[in-house]
Amino acid sequence: MDDRKLEVLRAIVEDYVATQEPVGSKAVSQRHALGVSAATVRNDMAYLEEAGYIQQPHTSAGRIPTAKGYRLFVDRLGKIKPLSAAERRAVHRFLSEAIDLDDVVTRTVRLLAQLTHQVAVVQYPSLNRSSVRHLELVSLTPTRLMLVMITDTGRVEQRYVEVPSELTEDDVLDLRRLVNEQLQGKALADAPRIIAGLAGLARPELRATASALARVLLESVVARTEERVAVAGAANLTRNGNFFAGSLRPILEALEEEVVLMQLLGRADSNALLTVRIGDENEVADFREATVVTAGYGPGSVVGHMGVLGPTRMDYPGTIAAVRAVARYVSEILEQNR
């Protein structure tokens, strides 16, 4: 494929993203210094359409890019434009004011939404990629405990535990020491194995209690892993003509389903630094008209993902730069709090 044809595609993508209207041959030849006439552009456009990169909403309208066209643009044409110095400073300052993990996530998701003018999604640090920092047992009544687990990423999980027999203060201290000895510093992915042997290590009279505790512990490391996700910027779905072809409904519904959001952020095993899924490259049916840009983050290794969701007609260079920058800053912050 011709170099000029690529330039024409770039012009179409850029103009269409900017104006949200089909772009015609005259506009391309005038606004972009290609040095050729509109008629020539028309020939190139016919070729690009034939090849599936652009399409016409109807005869006698301008062209708009297809998903395939955007893909080519992202892969070969888009020059990522880094954030301005002012933006970088703002990101840095806003995120460094966070007081705990919850706050980091909340601020991150808002920041992303604001920078990209799109819907932002941030996954809380995944439990099974974290390790245990501390386990705390608080006795509420003699037969009722509260279990609090703190991970190295700062995430806090709490559970109630009903125990079969009454416990003394010393019993609680014993149990606390036991679980911390066994689990502190261990990766949660390894935890189930350790937890299974927990009851056997307790004093005989505490066996029953320890196994009740083990059951709840297992639940909190296995059952609800992955689930937590924060969303912001839903209002951006209504920007200008975005409106997602009027089918706002399913999108809003999907945004409230953790399962769908996790799918959106990509299979947890993906360690790719940055992923762009355009249109039908997306697995979730409701997002066939959308593009999702995601990045992994974490101190050293990836512990979670974040991303933004927007119309396929989005400002790719800007969005990609923003997601990448924010993911980096968040990783830095987690590193510091380690």
Add this chain to the structure above:
Amino acid sequence: MDDRKLEVLRAIVEDYVATQEPVGSKAVSQRHALGVSAATVRNDMAYLEEAGYIQQPHTSAGRIPTAKGYRLFVDRLGKIKPLSAAERRAVHRFLSEAIDLDDVVTRTVRLLAQLTHQVAVVQYPSLNRSSVRHLELVSLTPTRLMLVMITDTGRVEQRYVEVPSELTEDDVLDLRRLVNEQLQGKALADAPRIIAGLAGLARPELRATASALARVLLESVVARTEERVAVAGAANLTRNGNFFAGSLRPILEALEEEVVLMQLLGRADSNALLTVRIGDENEVADFREATVVTAGYGPGSVVGHMGVLGPTRMDYPGTIAAVRAVARYVSEILEQNR
């Protein structure tokens, strides 16, 4: 005002809520067994319009209720229809499966959204109406602590504390004992006073550390109080013709602002069991076209509010019943976990 006129108003409200279309005199006299002709209804409607309870979108259209009309309907005409037995069972089961406070709030807000087909908002138990159940100090590095506060409603707050000098294990134990002795069981509203005296009670060599700790403690009980709110059901804004006169944007934006949501749930001091704010009775400008139904909840005394937001044209009896029922169940659950 005539009894029959009230019946006409009720008919208009009910039909309009059901069909979302202006209702005419003929429809009223036919569908509701008033025993009078359309012409008579027309006279009554002229009166109701004069008195400000209903209005015409334009000449030669049917009538729709005004905010004043809905108000009268709610105060004098609506017979609250309790939830069906099946619904009550479903509510009960769904909520009793919650595993911690976070889960209770999440489930509650979803339940409300689903029952009422509207946007639901639930405030986390307000910190300054709770009391301290337990304070935990975890040492991360010799000069860095993690403070975890657990309240009687099950809410968990965590903060990092940088301390001026290196601490031994015993120092940490000492501090933990001190803060728990002083604060356990105390209402957070009283906490600032107690915290102020905290540093003075520590061993001399721990004074500096204790006052750093006190600063952070104060922050966590004062600064971010009230703030946390959960939202669900935003997709319901797009139901049928709801769309809020096409101005979806400001509503979605407002729903992401904690401050606005707190205003929506009503001044924190309101202890009223159930509040209905219709149209301009609402203080928040963006919600002039909306009705907000809120209820307080809590074990014994009110510790937070929950509510739903919908178009003024909503099913008042059903919505009110749902909000009240859910608030009661949640209160029961908090009572049990006390």
Add this chain to the structure above:
DNA sequence: GTTTGGCACTCCCTGTCCAGGAGTGCCAGT
């Protein structure tokens, strides 16, 4: 005095038609 049927009137809604405009495809000429 209240209720009723009748009637003229108003206004919205829908569909049709038409002119204007933007953009294309193709062809012949450079």
Add this chain to the structure above:
DNA sequence: ACTGGCACTCCTGGACAGGGAGTGCCAAAC
């Protein structure tokens, strides 16, 4: 290989008319 010209297609917006729903008012009936 590029360009200018030209006929053609299709969308868009305004104008206009007909049908329908609902009203207000009036005179007659209960």
